[in-house]
Amino acid sequence: MRVSRSIRPAGTLLTATVLCLGLTVVSAPGAVAGTAAGRAVLAAGDGWGSATTGTTGGSRADAAHTVTVRTRAQLVAALGGTNATNGSDATPKIVYISGTIDLNSDDSARHLSCQDYSTDGYSQAAYLAAYDPAVWGTATEPAGAQEDARAASAKLQGEKVQINVGSNTTIVGVHGGRLLGGGLVVKNADNVIIRNLTVEDAADCFPQWDPTDGATGNWNSLYDAVALYNATHVWVDHNTFTDGANQDAAQPLHFGRPYQVHDGQLDITKGADLVTASWNVFKDHDKTNLVGSSDSSTVDAGHLRVTFHHNFWQNTVQRSPRVRFGQVDVYNNYYTPGAGDFEYALGVGKSSQIVAEANYFKLPAGIPAAKLIYNWGGTALTDSGNLVNGRVTDLIGAFNTANPAKPLAAGAGWTPTLRAQVSPACAVPGLVTARAGAGRI
Numbered sequence: 001m002r003v004s005r006s007i008r009p010a011g012t013l014l015t016a017t018v019l020c021l022g023l024t025v026v027s028a029p030g031a032v033a034g035t036a037a038g039r040a041v042l043a044a045g046d047g048w049g050s051a052t053t054g055t056t057g058g059s060r061a062d063a064a065h066t067v068t069v070r071t072r073a074q075l076v077a078a079l080g081g082t083n084a085t086n087g088s089d090a091t092p093k094i095v096y097i098s099g100t101i102d103l104n105s106d107d108s109a110r111h112l113s114c115q116d117y118s119t120d121g122y123s124q125a126a127y128l129a130a131y132d133p134a135v136w137g138t139a140t141e142p143a144g145a146q147e148d149a150r151a152a153s154a155k156l157q158g159e160k161v162q163i164n165v166g167s168n169t170t171i172v173g174v175h176g177g178r179l180l181g182g183g184l185v186v187k188n189a190d191n192v193i194i195r196n197l198t199v200e201d202a203a204d205c206f207p208q209w210d211p212t213d214g215a216t217g218n219w220n221s222l223y224d225a226v227a228l229y230n231a232t233h234v235w236v237d238h239n240t241f242t243d244g245a246n247q248d249a250a251q252p253l254h255f256g257r258p259y260q261v262h263d264g265q266l267d268i269t270k271g272a273d274l275v276t277a278s279w280n281v282f283k284d285h286d287k288t289n290l291v292g293s294s295d296s297s298t299v300d301a302g303h304l305r306v307t308f309h310h311n312f313w314q315n316t317v318q319r320s321p322r323v324r325f326g327q328v329d330v331y332n333n334y335y336t337p338g339a340g341d342f343e344y345a346l347g348v349g350k351s352s353q354i355v356a357e358a359n360y361f362k363l364p365a366g367i368p369a370a371k372l373i374y375n376w377g378g379t380a381l382t383d384s385g386n387l388v389n390g391r392v393t394d395l396i397g398a399f400n401t402a403n404p405a406k407p408l409a410a411g412a413g414w415t416p417t418l419r420a421q422v423s424p425a426c427a428v429p430g431l432v433t434a435r436a437g438a439g440r441i
Contacts, residue, residue, distance in 0.1 A: 037172050037195060037441055038094035042235040042276060046420040047307030049276030055233040057170035057193030058094040065093040073107045079165060087164035087187050097197060098175045103161040103182030114205035117157040122149035131209050133255055138211040154206040154222060162223060165192055173197035173438055183224055186231040195237045198438045199225040200244040203261040218257055224264040228272040240281040240438040241265035248286050249341065264290050268306055271299040275306045281437035283314040292324025295350045295377065300325040307418065308333060312436045322347025322376065323354050329416040331357045332423055334432040339364040344371060348378030353412040355382040360428040362389060369393050370402035380409035387425040
């Protein structure tokens with residue numbers, strides 16, 4: 001017999017029916033669409049971002065600081081006036097991004113190409129010639145004129161495409177709001193909301209070659225779609241992150257390695273804390289979500305408390321998320337990796353405390369459940385109620401059987417309490433595909 005059930009955790013009214021194993025499961029409604037979303041705040045009990053003082057963003061902004069923008073110059077002006085200093089502007093503000101903003105553009109909205117940023121004699125051909133392993137070797141990172149020129153060129157691009165966001169800010173996409181060619185940086189700031197945006201192709205024109213990265217060297221890029229550095233109380237909700245038509249998989253090989261032009265889609269590092277990432281789509285990307293700066297970080301321990309819920313990782317390769325140090329709650333998310341370059345989903349790093357519960361993993365043929373976890377020097381995680389292709393699966397057991405030399409213990413050492421709603425994993429594909437991403441609030 002089919003039972004209809006309305007679930008109301010944390011006072012949430014539920015709508016939108018989804019059938020799950022004979023049970024009628026319902027999902028939480030989205031916020032009011034349009035400009036009213038600018039006044040929305042993160043609900044109490046909705047993940048780590050709701051802890052202590054909560055996340056209200058720019059909801060108290062006055063009329064003078066409630067602005068709709070359509071160009072990069074207007075966006076910078078609305079966030080305080082000067083990109084270099086906007087990160088310290090704590091005035092409550094609501095910024096609606098309408099349509100597509102090309103972040104690779106000057107103040108007259110003229111598109112800027114990679115050549116426009118090249119300076120000090122940089123050229124890709126000269127860089128490749130100078131640091132070819134047959135010439136430079138593999139023992140040290142590049143140094144000298146072309147590396148200095150590459151770094152100077154990258155700095156010029158970064159000043160354009162990395163948009164600094166200060167405290168007490170809400171940014172909401174309206175009318176197909178989209179940032180193209182760059183992203184948002186929340187650094188040393190508190191109380192920020194980013195919703196309903198598509199952030200596409202935050203590509204670095206000047207990746208750096210590092211022959212010492214791994215056994216064969218790697219190309220590394222700088223820019224994230226959204227980067228949180230020492231940021232607190234942040235809500236990232238109902239956004240779509242994508243590389244668009246500029247896929248890393250389509251980049252050429254140089255020195256036998258992919259010329260990777262993208263970094264993270266949402267990276268949370270350098271002591272960032274109290275973050276909720278909900279109902280986002282992360283798609284067609286390699287290094288998706290990094291939580292924690294490095295194993296040697298002196299600022300991350302005791303911070304990096306992050307909740308990921310009801311997100312959709314679609315055709316992503318790795319880091320969904322990769323965690324160091326933090327207490328990270330990963331529940332009710334949907335994963336559909338591709339069959340090609342997939343490496344892992346959950347990266348268990350140094351001192352990490354991941355709780356992974358009631359997620360749904362839809363794996364193509366040839367990818368075993370053991371591949372969903374990678375041990376980057378961690379010791380344990382909590383794994384409960386997760387489904388792999390419709391079957392309850394012991395993720396830790398599958399990993400340990402395949403990796404007896406680097407086993408993980410069960411139990412992250414903490415129990416999440418800040419959860420707005422928890423649905424059975426079997427309901428997750430329907431809920432997330434119907435509700436996640438930009439344009440769904």
